Amino acid sequence: MTDAGTTSTAPLQVRGLVKRYGGLTAVKNLNFDLHAGQILGLIGPNGSGKSTAMKSIMGIERPTAGEVIFQGENVAGLPAHKIARKGFGMVFQHSRPLNRQTVLENILVALLPDSLLMLFPDKQLTERAKWIADRVGLGAVMNRRPPTLPFADLRRLELAKAIAREPKVVLMDEPFAGLTMAEVGTFSALIRSFRDEGRAVLLVDHNVKSVAALVDQVLAMYLGEEIAFGRAEDVMRNETVRRVYLGGAIETSARPEVSFKDKVPALEVKNLSVVYGKAQALDDVSIHVHHGEFVSIVGLNGAGKTTLFNAISGFLPYSGDVIRDGAPLRGISPARIAREGIVQCPESRELFGEMTVRENLDLGGQHLSDQERAQQLSWLFELFPILKDRQSQLAQTLSGGEQQMLAIGRALMMQPKVLILDEPTLGLAPVILEQLSKALEKLRQTTPITVVLGEQNVTFALPHADRVYVLEHARIVWEGDPGRFALEAGAGYL
Structure with missing residues (x-):
C-alpha cells in the first residue's frame, strides 16, 4: 500500500481517485504520494487503468471521484491548461508542435507569460529558450521547424516545453513510445536529470523494462486497482504482478x-x-x-x-x-x-x-x-x-x-x-x-x-x-x- 494514509509534504497527492465510464470502473480508489526528487512509474498490462489514471491527473479526463492535491490545493477536474499553469509540466503521448514555427519559437511560446500585454519575447526569455533547447539536446536544431526533425527530436521538444516554466511536477504519458533502445537510454538520462533538479516525475509507459530501470518506485495496476507498490526490483518480482503479465505457470509440449x-x-x-x-x-x-x-x-x-x-x-x-x-x-x-x-x-x-x-x-x-x-x-x-x-x-x-x-x-x-x-x-x-x-x-x-x-x-x-x-x-x-x-x-x- 502507498503512503497515502500519512501526513505528507509531497507536492502531489492522489486520494481515492475514481474514473467510471458508464458501468465500467476504469480506475478504482487509487492513492499515492509523489515526492520532490522522485520518479514514480505507473505500470500494468493493457486495460489495467494506468493511462486513464494519468489522464485523470493531467486533466484530460475528469475524475468521477477523488482528489488530486497539488501543494495543498485540489486540482481534480480542472482542465489540463489550468493544471499546467499551477506548476505541472506535461509530456503527452503524441507530439503536437507548432509546425510553422522553429524549435526555438515553440519553446518561447511555452515560456511566454499568460498576460496578453506581453506578445513578444524579450532578450532574457530568448536566452532562456536557448538554454532549454541545449538542455534537452536540441541546441543544434533550434532554428529548424518540427516537420524537418527526426522523431526523437520531436519528443525532445515535448520535454523542452514541459520543463519551460520550471514545474514542480512533470507528468509523462508514454515518453518512450516510438523510440529506439539507444534513444530510450538518452531520454532516461534526461528524465533522471529532472529528478536530480528536485522535480517530482510521474510516468506511464508500456516499455516495462525501461520504466523499471529508471524509476525510484513503481505502482502496478490491474483492472483499475493497485496490486503492488514499492521499489522496481521488488514489484517486478511480485507474484501477483508476474501473474497478471505472464498469466501463471508455464507448461510446454513443443515439437522439435x-x-x-x-x-x-x-x-x-x-x-x-x-x-x-x-x-x-x-x-x-x-x-x-x-x-x-x-x-x-x-x-x-x-x-x-x-x-x-x-x-x-x-x-x-x-x-x-x-x-x-x-x-x-x-x-x-x-x-x-x-x-x-x-x-x-x-x-x-x-x-x-x-x-x-x-x-x-x-x-x-x-x-x-x-x-x-x-x-x-x-x-x-x-x-x-x-x-x-x-x-x-x-x-x-x-x-x-x-x-x-x-x-x-x-x-x-x-x-x-x-x-x-x-x-x-x-x-x-x-x-x-x-x-x-x-x-x-x-x-x-x-x-x-x-x-x-x-x-x-x-x-x-x-x-x-x-x-x-x-x-x-x-x-x-x-x-x-x-x-x-x-x-x-x-x-x-x-
Whole structure:
C-alpha cells in the first residue's frame, strides 16, 4: 500500500481517485504520494487503468471521484491548461508542435507569460529558450521547424516545453513510445536529470523494462486497482504482478524444429522495418514459420506484434521482405493475401455486431460452395460448440469470450493455410481461456494449419507453441523452444 494514509509534504497527492465510464470502473480508489526528487512509474498490462489514471491527473479526463492535491490545493477536474499553469509540466503521448514555427519559437511560446500585454519575447526569455533547447539536446536544431526533425527530436521538444516554466511536477504519458533502445537510454538520462533538479516525475509507459530501470518506485495496476507498490526490483518480482503479465505457470509440449521437413518455409519475414510517421514500430525483424508449425510471438503491449501481423497481411508499407512459400508478397493486396491463405484474426475482432453469428460465419465462407460451407461449419461447430447454439444471436449480444470464438471461427471459415491470431486472450475470463486453449490444441493436433500467435500472456502462448520469438521494443530479442524460454527468457520478460 502507498503512503497515502500519512501526513505528507509531497507536492502531489492522489486520494481515492475514481474514473467510471458508464458501468465500467476504469480506475478504482487509487492513492499515492509523489515526492520532490522522485520518479514514480505507473505500470500494468493493457486495460489495467494506468493511462486513464494519468489522464485523470493531467486533466484530460475528469475524475468521477477523488482528489488530486497539488501543494495543498485540489486540482481534480480542472482542465489540463489550468493544471499546467499551477506548476505541472506535461509530456503527452503524441507530439503536437507548432509546425510553422522553429524549435526555438515553440519553446518561447511555452515560456511566454499568460498576460496578453506581453506578445513578444524579450532578450532574457530568448536566452532562456536557448538554454532549454541545449538542455534537452536540441541546441543544434533550434532554428529548424518540427516537420524537418527526426522523431526523437520531436519528443525532445515535448520535454523542452514541459520543463519551460520550471514545474514542480512533470507528468509523462508514454515518453518512450516510438523510440529506439539507444534513444530510450538518452531520454532516461534526461528524465533522471529532472529528478536530480528536485522535480517530482510521474510516468506511464508500456516499455516495462525501461520504466523499471529508471524509476525510484513503481505502482502496478490491474483492472483499475493497485496490486503492488514499492521499489522496481521488488514489484517486478511480485507474484501477483508476474501473474497478471505472464498469466501463471508455464507448461510446454513443443515439437522439435527438425521434425518440420519443408525446404521452403510457409512464411518468412526478412529484415522487416516499419515506421509510423517518424516512429520506428519494427526494426529489422526476421522470423520464419514452417508448414504446420505453431509459432508464438510474445511481447508486452506496444512491442510491435500487431504491426508485424499487419505488415504480413499487406496493410502497411514496409522495408524488407515478407515471403510466403518462397514468393514475395510485396505489392499484393490484403484481400488477395487473405484469399490465398494467410488469414489474420485481429485483436479488435472486427465483427459485424448487427449481424447474427451465422451471418458472420457465412461471410468468412462466402467463397465456398454450399456443400463445402456446410462441411466447414460442421467442423467449426465441433471446435466451438457454443457458436452452434448461438447461430441466430446477434454478434453484439455475445459475451467477450463468445465474440472472440466467433472472430476465430470466421477466420477459420476462410480455410486458412496460415492463421494469425493477434492477442486472442485480451480481457477474457480464465474459463474462456481454457476453452480457447483446448480449441487451439485440437487445431494443432488434427489439422495442417500453420498458426502464428501474438500474445502478451505467456502461459497461454507457450503450451501449444513449437517455437517462440520474443518481440521487445520493435526488435526480436530471443528465439527458441518454449522449454528454453522458461530457463533463459522468462525471468527477463518483465
